[in-house]
Amino acid sequence: MMKIPSLKKPRFDFWFFVKGIVILSMLFFLVYPFSTLITRSFFSKNTDGVTLENYATFFSKKYYLDALKNTLYISFLASFACLLVGAPMAYLMTRYNIFGKKIIYVCIILALMSPPFIGAYSWILLFGRAGFITRLFAGIGIKAPTIYGPGGIILVFTLHLFPYVYLYVAGALSSIDSSLEEAGENLGSSKLRRLFTVTLPVVMPSLLAGTVMVFMTSLADFGTPMLLGEGKTRVLSVLVYDAYMSEIGGNANMASTLSVIVVTCSLSILLLQKYYVARKNYAMTSLRPPKVVELKGWKRFLVTLPVALVALLGLLPQLTVVISSFIQTDFTGFIGGFTLDNYQKILSRLATNITNTYYFSAVAIVFIVIFGMLISYILVRKRGKIASIMDLLVMFPYVIPGSVLGVCLIVAFNRKPVVLTGTAAIMIISYVVRKLPYTVRSGSAFLYQMDVSVEEASISLGVSPMKTFFTVVARLMLPGVLSGAILSWITCINELSSSIMLYSGNTSTISVAIYQEVMRMSDGTAAALASILTLTTVASMLIFLRFSKGKTSVI
Amino acid sequence: MQSHDVGIRDAVKTYGDFMAVAGITLDIKKGEFFTLLGPSGCGKTTLLRMIAGFNTIDKGTISFGDEVINDVPAHKRGIGMVFQNYAIFPHLSVFDNVAYGLKARRVPSRDIGPRVRNALEMVQIAELASRMPNELSGGQQQRVALARAFVIEPSVLLMDEPLSNLDAKLRVQMRTTIKKLQRRLGITTIYVTHDQEEALSISDRIAVMKDGLIMQVGEPTQIYKKPENAFVAGFIGVSNFLDCDITGQDPRQASLTVEGYTLYNIPLSRPYSGKGKIAARPEYLSLKDEGIKGRIELSTFLGDFIEYEILLESGQSIQLNEYTKDALAIKPDGLDVHVAMDAASIIIYGKDGEVLT
Numbered sequence: 001m002m003k004i005p006s007l008k009k010p011r012f013d014f015w016f017f018v019k020g021i022v023i024l025s026m027l028f029f030l031v032y033p034f035s036t037l038i039t040r041s042f043f044s045k046n047t048d049g050v051t052l053e054n055y056a057t058f059f060s061k062k063y064y065l066d067a068l069k070n071t072l073y074i075s076f077l078a079s080f081a082c083l084l085v086g087a088p089m090a091y092l093m094t095r096y097n098i099f100g101k102k103i104i105y106v107c108i109i110l111a112l113m114s115p116p117f118i119g120a121y122s123w124i125l126l127f128g129r130a131g132f133i134t135r136l137f138a139g140i141g142i143k144a145p146t147i148y149g150p151g152g153i154i155l156v157f158t159l160h161l162f163p164y165v166y167l168y169v170a171g172a173l174s175s176i177d178s179s180l181e182e183a184g185e186n187l188g189s190s191k192l193r194r195l196f197t198v199t200l201p202v203v204m205p206s207l208l209a210g211t212v213m214v215f216m217t218s219l220a221d222f223g224t225p226m227l228l229g230e231g232k233t234r235v236l237s238v239l240v241y242d243a244y245m246s247e248i249g250g251n252a253n254m255a256s257t258l259s260v261i262v263v264t265c266s267l268s269i270l271l272l273q274k275y276y277v278a279r280k281n282y283a284m285t286s287l288r289p290p291k292v293v294e295l296k297g298w299k300r301f302l303v304t305l306p307v308a309l310v311a312l313l314g315l316l317p318q319l320t321v322v323i324s325s326f327i328q329t330d331f332t333g334f335i336g337g338f339t340l341d342n343y344q345k346i347l348s349r350l351a352t353n354i355t356n357t358y359y360f361s362a363v364a365i366v367f368i369v370i371f372g373m374l375i376s377y378i379l380v381r382k383r384g385k386i387a388s389i390m391d392l393l394v395m396f397p398y399v400i401p402g403s404v405l406g407v408c409l410i411v412a413f414n415r416k417p418v419v420l421t422g423t424a425a426i427m428i429i430s431y432v433v434r435k436l437p438y439t440v441r442s443g444s445a446f447l448y449q450m451d452v453s454v455e456e457a458s459i460s461l462g463v464s465p466m467k468t469f470f471t472v473v474a475r476l477m478l479p480g481v482l483s484g485a486i487l488s489w490i491t492c493i494n495e496l497s498s499s500i501m502l503y504s505g506n507t508s509t510i511s512v513a514i515y516q517e518v519m520r521m522s523d524g525t526a527a528a529l530a531s532i533l534t535l536t537t538v539a540s541m542l543i544f545l546r547f548s549k550g551k552t553s554v555i
Numbered sequence: 556m557q558s559h560d561v562g563i564r565d566a567v568k569t570y571g572d573f574m575a576v577a578g579i580t581l582d583i584k585k586g587e588f589f590t591l592l593g594p595s596g597c598g599k600t601t602l603l604r605m606i607a608g609f610n611t612i613d614k615g616t617i618s619f620g621d622e623v624i625n626d627v628p629a630h631k632r633g634i635g636m637v638f639q640n641y642a643i644f645p646h647l648s649v650f651d652n653v654a655y656g657l658k659a660r661r662v663p664s665r666d667i668g669p670r671v672r673n674a675l676e677m678v679q680i681a682e683l684a685s686r687m688p689n690e691l692s693g694g695q696q697q698r699v700a701l702a703r704a705f706v707i708e709p710s711v712l713l714m715d716e717p718l719s720n721l722d723a724k725l726r727v728q729m730r731t732t733i734k735k736l737q738r739r740l741g742i743t744t745i746y747v748t749h750d751q752e753e754a755l756s757i758s759d760r761i762a763v764m765k766d767g768l769i770m771q772v773g774e775p776t777q778i779y780k781k782p783e784n785a786f787v788a789g790f791i792g793v794s795n796f797l798d799c800d801i802t803g804q805d806p807r808q809a810s811l812t813v814e815g816y817t818l819y820n821i822p823l824s825r826p827y828s829g830k831g832k833i834a835a836r837p838e839y840l841s842l843k844d845e846g847i848k849g850r851i852e853l854s855t856f857l858g859d860f861i862e863y864e865i866l867l868e869s870g871q872s873i874q875l876n877e878y879t880k881d882a883l884a885i886k887p888d889g890l891d892v893h894v895a896m897d898a899a900s901i902i903i904y905g906k907d908g909e910v911l912t
Contacts, residue, residue: 453642456609457700459629460636461656461707468630475646 014466018374019386025371026393029429033412034396037404040256040411054257064239068261071219071235074150078157079215085158085310086165087207092307093166094173097294099304104311106545111314112163113487113541115494115511117223118530120156121518122317123147124227125324125527132324152228153235157221159314161214168210172203178290205277212273216266220401222497223511227518236262237497240403244410244501252411259404266399318534325531329524342528350513350525354532357509360424361492364431369485371432372439373474379440380447381455395441397434405430406501422504430498435488442484446477483548490540494533558743559619559710560585561606567614568601568767575601577767578615583760586741588734592754593764594790599747600715602764606745607713608632619710635709635742639716641696643688649675649699650684656707674706677736694725701733705740712737712744718753730757751791755779763787780900785908788834795840795873801831801903801911811903813896814847814867821898823911831911832904837862837876839900842886846895849873851888861885865894 044053058064092098093105126133127147137144146152176199200207225235234242236258244255295303328337346354375394378387397405409430413420420426454476458468496511503512510529517526561583568576576598583589591599604610606617608629616623624632635656644652653671662670675681678698688696697717704712717733718726734757737744748754754761755775763770763778763786771783782788785796803809806823813833838860849865852872861882863875875894886892903911 451640451642453638453640454644456607456629457636457638457642457703458644458655459609460607460632460634460713461703462630462633462659463655464628464630472644 014464014469015378015382019378019382019390022371022375022378022390023386026390029409029433030393030396033405033408034400036412037256037259037408040253041260043253045253054254057254058257058261063234064258067234067236067239070150070233071237071262071265074153074157074225074233074235075215075218077150078154078161078218079211081154081158082162082165082214083207083211086162086210087169089162089307089310090166090169090173092303094170095290095293096303097292097300098307099300100308104307106541107311107315108163108166109545110318110538110541111160111311112167113490113537114160114318114534115223115496115537116156116160116221117227117496117511117515118321118494118534119160119317120153120224120227121514121526121530122320122324123152123156124518125320125523126316127152148228148230149233153225153233156224156228157214157218159310159317160224161217162310162314164213164217165207165210168206168213169203172206173199174290176202176290208273208276212269215269216399219262219266219269220403220497222401222403222500223515226515236265237401237403240401240407241501244407252407255407256411259407262401262404263399266401270399318538321527321530321534325524325527327524327527329522342524346513346525346528346532350510350529352506353508353510353513353529356424356427356507357493357511357533360427360431360507360509361489364428364435364492365485365489367428367432368435368439368488369481372436372443372484373477373481375436376440376443376447376477377469377473380444381452395437398437400434402430402434402495402497402499403501405434406498409498409502421502422507424507426502427499427507427509430502431492431495434495434498435491438488439481439484443477443481446480447473450476479547483544486540486544486547490537490544493536558585558741560587561711561743561745562618563602563606563615564617565615566602566605566612566617568598568605568610569613574767576605579767579769580615581762581769581772583743583745585743588737588744588746588757588759590746590748590754590758590761591764592748592751592761592790593770595749597764598767599749599764601767603713603715603745603747606711607634607636633707633710635704635707635712637697637700637704637712637714637717639719641693641700641720643691643696643699643703645688647688648684649680649686649688649691652688652699653703653706656703660707670706671702674702677705677739678702678732693721694729697721697729698732701736705736705742709742712742714744714746716748717746719748719750726753733757755791763790765790781910781912782834782902783910785832785834785904788902793837793874794834795837797833797835797871797873799831799833799903801827801829801905803827803911811898814869814871816845816847818896818898821903823903825911827905827911830906832906832908833896834902834904835873835896836900837874838878839897840873840875841895841897842875842877842892843895844893846893849892849894851886851890851892853888854885856885865892867894 041054042050042052044051047053089108093101098104124147125131127144128134131144131147134144147155220237222237222241225233225238226241229235229238240255240258240262243258244252247253247255325342326338326340328335328339328341375390379391379394400408409426410421413426420429450473455465455468455473458472459465463471494511495509496515499509499512500515503509510533514526514529514533517523517529561581563579563581563583566576566579567574579598579602591602593599601610605612608624608627612625616625618624619632644655647655650671653674654667657667657670672681672684675684678701680695680698680702683691683695683699688699691699697720700717714733718729721729730753746754746757755778758775760772760774761778762772765786771778771787773781778787779791782791788794789796797813799811799813801809801811801823803821803823804826806826808820809823809827811818811821811833842863847867849867851863852866853864855862855864856879858879860876860878863877863886864872865875866872873894901912905911
């Protein structure tokens with residue numbers, strides 16, 4: 001008689017432990033800091049116990065309400081401007097034989113990947129009070145338009161972020177089946193009418209997704225409004241920083257309150273978009289990709305001109321910074337003449353910042369790649385309650401701006417039992433938490449299209465599931481994950497908004513140093529530092545483009 | 556590894572309220588080529604994956620030889636598996652794909668080379684050893700998958716619709732390769748397919764499945780000639796089903812009236828009188844001077860045989876095949892004919908679908 005084995009018992013296998021470690025890390029580095037932040041926002045040094053005082057202050061003082069108004073105003077206008085620039089560009093690029101399409105594409109990607117505060121800084125170099133162009137105009141007696149204030153901030157955001165709209169819309173436009181538009185044509189609608197009644201509604205979800213990305217990024221950005229706002233145009237992310245700085249040594253209560261409000265704003269925009277997309281989702285199977293119109297002569301030139309112009313304008317900051325880093329300076333600013341002084345200065349004085357930047361980012365990338373692969377595997381292949389909790393948690397940092405994450409980590413880890421403030425670890429943790437979602441998303445996308453039977457084949461041949469993961473799954477995921485990791489690397493080395501909250505004397509980075517040098521009017525060294533970042537970014541980007549061969553999306 | 560017999564006892568697999576495998580008991584003999592055949596959703600793949608260890612067994616047991624393997628993880632079951640979509644490791648060469656399982660088993664490296672080459676020769680792709688998978692055709696990939704599965708000398712070889720992604724000609728070719736290979740190696744093989752022709756041609760025995768249950772187990776000829784119920788008769792090959800009246804107090808010489816035509820002296824397995832049904836395959840029907848009255852609706856010449864669609868007086872249409880070599884000429888459409896049937900080859904069912912032959 002055969003023994004009937006007992007039914008299901010819990011399995012303490014490899015994935016059980018991975019799930020445990022991942023969930024615990026998420027609780028410790030994400031849930032715990034964020035819930036501390038929320039708790040903090042309900043405390044005040046003036047009163048005992050839980051209070052709404054901070055929120056009352058926020059909604060009663062003009063200082064805060066103006067900042068909220070500025071933030072929303074700037075983010076809305078920047079989103080709208082990106083829409084106006086990005087969508088037509090996407091249409092022209094996908095439907096016409098534009099000259100130098102590939103080069104223009106690379107320029108657009110570079111504009112997005114370059115850090116926004118370097119953009120802001122170089123516009124100051126051009127149009128600032130002592131800017132090249134301001135002085136040029138002043139020489140012939142014309143007052144150049146100012147770059148400071150909301151207008152400047154919106155301009156910088158637009159030139160930096162329009163690629164989001166461009167990339168989303170271009171993706172949607174090239175996946176429309178051409179028969180759909182032809183059907184519109186057969187039904188006798190005019191070209192323009194077709195654009196608005198057929199093409200536009202179909203790309204609407206992508207258009208919206210791109211615009212929401214712009215909105216959330218500009219809402220979260222710290223460097224640009226800090227440099228161009230000059231303390232007069234205040235936005236919430238800057239207030240978070242200011243409040244934290246004025247509360248140093250205190251409990252960061254007001255900074256926490258402001259953080260909660262910022263997250264509420266970006267979360268509600270994201271949910272609004274999700275709600276809209278969930279209601280209008282067009283499943284598209286592109287059997288025949290749309291035709292590219294072959295223009296000739298001056299018409300082709302005419303279509304290329306605006307596209308190339310915007311792409312160049314997006315790249316202008318990077319060129320400005322690199323060129324000006326080789327110009328001599330004194331306390332009044334740039335005085336002309338070629339020099340390498342700026343580089344000598346930063347190498348002698350700020351070498352630690354440079355090594356820190358690369359070191360922190362490299363360590364963060366290693367964690368991002370390992371955790372990213374493990375988490376995406378659990379999300380796709382080990383579905384269940386734990387996986388859905390993980391899914392929710394891992395995507396949460398999307399809506400947390402860098403400065404808010406900075407406050408979160410500080411309020412959580414500046415007291416016993418775990419003190420991490422001032423360490424390299426806290427910098428690295430902030431990078432990992434913020435960039436992990438991107439790797440998880442690209443990893444999951446890969447796993448969804450990878451056939452499960454390849455894993456099962458390995459297991460059936462006698463290789464344990466754990467070993468199968470490392471020798472087959474991870475091996476196959478690696479190219480995609482690594483090209484995604486290059487993108488994360490770029491954003492890590494350029495990271496400012498959380499670094500500026502978390503750095504201490506010996507954990508400062510290049511971006512923090514640039515910010516400080518600009519504040520000290522030390523333009524030459526700032527430009528040299530920015531050039532180092534820009535060149536690393538460009539080099540990494542080119543490696544990415546070569547490596548991914550267009551298979552990994554930049555967004 | 557020694558090949559095993561496989562015992563399945565009351566195996567059950569449920570997904571929520573849905574019973575994918577609803578209590579199956581089967582004994583698969585050592586060295587046998589056994590096929591699970593059925594329409595999609597019948598539970599055949601679920602059962603195969605329970606044997607492989609990719610699906611848990613909710614109730615019942617599965618054993619290899621004397622050992623119950625319910626709690627043995629998939630990678631320790633010593634099976635070889637061939638998948639529908641080949642599941643070749645895309646990052647490994649043909650040689651390394653086949654060597655993969657041997658390396659996992661820590662076979663000495665001096666033995667791996669000869670064994671891999673031998674396996675590749677058996678599936679006739681020895682010359683492709685250094686190629687990468689993306690340089691192979693579908694048929695070649697499936698040969699690699701086959702070599703990879705049997706090179707480890709599994710105790711049981713499992714195949715999940717291995718030919719369904721190949722074109723018709725290749726399918727027949729591979730079918731022969733698989734059959735010869737299995738005979739030669741003598742590995743117990745469990746094969747899943749929805750293609751009845753494939754099942755009939757390749758198997759030692761077949762289990763026809765429907766709704767998570769087994770409808771009939773038997774050798775291909777048994778299944779074809781003596782389907783135990785209407786489902787099997789309808790699923791395997793083409794059958795014409797006709798209502799009939801049975802008078803058979805004496806089961807040795809019952810009479811059967813179909814569409815107004817009566818056959819006498821039909822043997823039944825037990826006494827039965829009343830309504831019933833017969834199943835008759837097109838090739839067991841013939842055009843004679845007497846029989847059921849009908850008219851040719853459409854005749855189609857198919858080379859080996861002529862297929863007639865015949866409209867009976869009751870309004871039902873049936874299919875009748877006549878071998879070309881036996882036919883004098885193709886009969887024209889619209890001709891009135893008489894359909895006769897070979898009493899020994901028809902299957903008679905009672906009103907509840909029970910077999911009376």
